[in-house]
Amino acid sequence: MNIFQQFYKSLYSPKDITLFRFQGIGKTILYVFFLTLLSIIPTVFYSSTAIVNSLNAIDETIDSDLPDFQIKDGELLTDQEAPVTINQNGFAIIVDSTGTVKPSAFSNSDNTIALLKNDLYIIAAGQEQSYPYSMLTNGTLTRESLSDYLVSAKSLVPIIIPLIAIVIYIFTAGIRFIEISILALIGLLIKNALGKNLQYRHLWRMSAYSITLPTVFFTIMAALQTAVPNGAFINWFVSLIILLLAVKEVSQQTQK
Template sequence: MSLFNQFIKSSSSPKHIALFRFQGIGKTISYLFFLSFIMSIPAFWAAAAYVIAGTDATRKAIEELMPLLSIAQGQSQNEVILVAAGLFFYYVLISFTLFFKATVFGGLALIAVSLLKKRAEYRHLFRMAAYSLTLPALLTTLIQLTGLTFSFAYLIDWLLIAFILILSIRFLPGAPK
């Protein structure tokens, strides 16, 4: 199944998230990198607008913050390199954050599995947690694209991930008696 199909199914179906636990770890890792790319789109968009627009206010801010950069004829010589490096590190940061969330929620899912008397190993729960990140990541990206901000965004994000993960844990087989 392609990454895009996994993205569509994991954004709408906890049952498919439970079925994705049998995917290989490489497929799950590549999915997390794909999700990181999707979440980076607002930053790429803003950077493109910054490079294209290049207003005087941004040039002055760069001169004040980083006086070592050379600015010739109103155009920074290092601007494109700085923006590209910044976007790369932003992508790496988002990737790290998603891997961290999948790891934490995989560990918390071990507790939920034992409380709900279901059968699963950490490797399955890590994969399920990774696919449970889809809908909250999509909502976060859409909110960033619109430019909205609201209080408790991270709390809502983590609660939504936990809710989706619990819904998908319900589709796991029961523990043996």
């Protein structure tokens, strides 16, 4: 049975998951990497789209709407007496040299760049990062030089996006292996309670396939950009139920 058939069977058949415990560990690890690749597609897509849209929105804003400014000696300097907020293509840009705007004011935003008095704040896809100006430049940064930097950044997008995808993939794969290992440990308690003769290596393989259904569900929800309340609890609960059903499918005759 190839990896795609295993994927299909794992969505609905605990009995087939039980049989997968006899296969080589290499094939199971390959399946986990395949499942990880499938699960990160929405994240990589929306992150890449956010990066491209953000750069385009910033480029348009710098050329047309952004006020003149200087970043000198780690401080933002403008002629504006009040904060300036620009919304373009679902992206917000805040320029405030007065110190009026606080990071908490936009911490719940999805896509925002805030040039504050002493720090640059970037929020993309709900992830927030802050950088002191002193770390970004030792000299003077103006609107014109920022535009030049942006042109260079846009040329690097075909390199940056694959690198981000690789980082997300490696991080998610690590989380998947930890999740499977913990699930297999819980499986030891389940098999003892049911009196099944299974070893940890069998349970690890079965656990790798037991996470298929919740992984597909949350991948679809991510693709629809729909938040699932108590998602972690649902993920673990469904995985444990499938593993429990798979362990129960181990016949006494097979054990002997």
